[in-house]
Amino acid sequence: QQQVKQSPQSLIVxxxxxxxxxxxxxxxxxxxxxxxxxxxxxxxxxxxxxRPDVSEKKEGRFTISFNKSAKQFxxxxxxxxxxDSATYFCAADRPAQGGxxxxxxxxxxxxxxxx
Amino acid sequence: xxxxxxxxKYLFRKEGQNVTLSCEQNLNHDAMYWYRQDPGQGLRxxxxxxxxxxxxxxxxxxxxxxSREKKESFPLTVTSAQKNPTAFYLCASSLGxxxxxxxxxxxxxxxxL
Numbered sequence: 001q002q003q004v005k006q007s008p009q010s011l012i013v014x015x016x017x018x019x020x021x022x023x024x025x026x027x028x029x030x031x032x033x034x035x036x037x038x039x040x041x042x043x044x045x046x047x048x049x050x051r052p053d054v055s056e057k058k059e060g061r062f063t064i065s066f067n068k069s070a071k072q073f074x075x076x077x078x079x080x081x082x083x084d085s086a087t088y089f090c091a092a093d094r095p096a097q098g099g100x101x102x103x104x105x106x107x108x109x110x111x112x113x114x115x
Numbered sequence: 116x117x118x119x120x121x122x123x124k125y126l127f128r129k130e131g132q133n134v135t136l137s138c139e140q141n142l143n144h145d146a147m148y149w150y151r152q153d154p155g156q157g158l159r160x161x162x163x164x165x166x167x168x169x170x171x172x173x174x175x176x177x178x179x180x181x182s183r184e185k186k187e188s189f190p191l192t193v194t195s196a197q198k199n200p201t202a203f204y205l206c207a208s209s210l211g212x213x214x215x216x217x218x219x220x221x222x223x224x225x226x227x228l
Contacts, residue, residue: 009155036217043119043205043219044158089157103217107157 003027004092006106013113019077021109023090026071030092035064035075038087038108047088048075080113087111118142121206121220127228128193128200136191136223138206144218146211147189151175152203152222161204164189193225201226 005024013019023033031052036044050057050064050073057064063076077084090106119140128134140147149161160173164183178197183189189208193200203224207217 006157034216041221043207043221044217045219046216103160105158107155 003104004090004106006090006109008109009107010110011112013080013111015080015082015113015115017080017113019075019080019084019111019113021075021088021090021111022072023074023092023106024070024072025092027092027094028071029094032093033064033066033073034091034093034103035062036089036091036105038089040086044089077111080111082113082115085111085113119206119208119218119220121204121223123223124221126223126225128225129228131195133192133194134200134225136193136204136206136225138189138191138220140187140189140206140208140218142208142210142218143186144208144210145186146209147183148207148209148217149173149179149181149189149191150205150207152205158205161191 007022034049035047037047038044048059048062050066052068055066061078066073087108087110089108091103093103122137146165148163150158151161152158159175161179162170162173162181164170167183167186170181170183178194180192203222205222206220209215209217
């Protein structure tokens with residue numbers, strides 16, 4: 001059972017455009033939603049994260065929008081650059097009953113930004 | 116530089132062979148994790164450890180074993196019981212739980228000869 005559904009699987013955007021990646025979840029106990037960015041041959045790195053008490057969080061060109069009632073959250077990359085080309089993973093976590101095993105990842109979105 | 120070091124970068128396994136992937140961290144993190152990454156499948160948790168001499172199975176532990184004898188080290192053994200071991204293996208650590216940010220190594224690509 002896939003706990004976090006991520007779409008699209010791949011995305012091609014022109015330089016300067018907006019990249020949008022969506023994730024949906026079912027478990028209402030989830031209360032922490034991070035996004036990780038992975039470049040080829042490297043491990044993922046935390047990009048930005050949000051908790052459900054806010055509807056939006058912005059860090060530079062990256063924004064997470066969160067819709068608690070719809071159980072959806074999305075990553076927006078404004079003014080997309082070729083250097084943003086990477087695979088992006090959404091994830092979800094619920095309060096620890098003994099920790100991090102609760103973090104579940106989406107299947108990833110491969111973003112390509114064309115010059 | 117503080118970080119996580121995985122070795123080797125590439126590893127080949129012969130039929131029936133056990134192989135061990137190394138993971139060392141100098142971040143003084145308590146928790147360490149092993150994930151398996153297959154194309155289009157995201158990250159799946161194999162094992163995790165929150166303290167020395169203790170570890171827990173993740174979602175796909177069958178065919179794998181780990182040890183945590185030192186805080187900084189969390190080696191993963193892929194046993195011959197793992198029939199489909201070809202994958203990219205990622206080690207990670209965090210100060211406490213995963214919501215405190217996971218730090219990942221650069222991974223080991225394991226292939227079967």
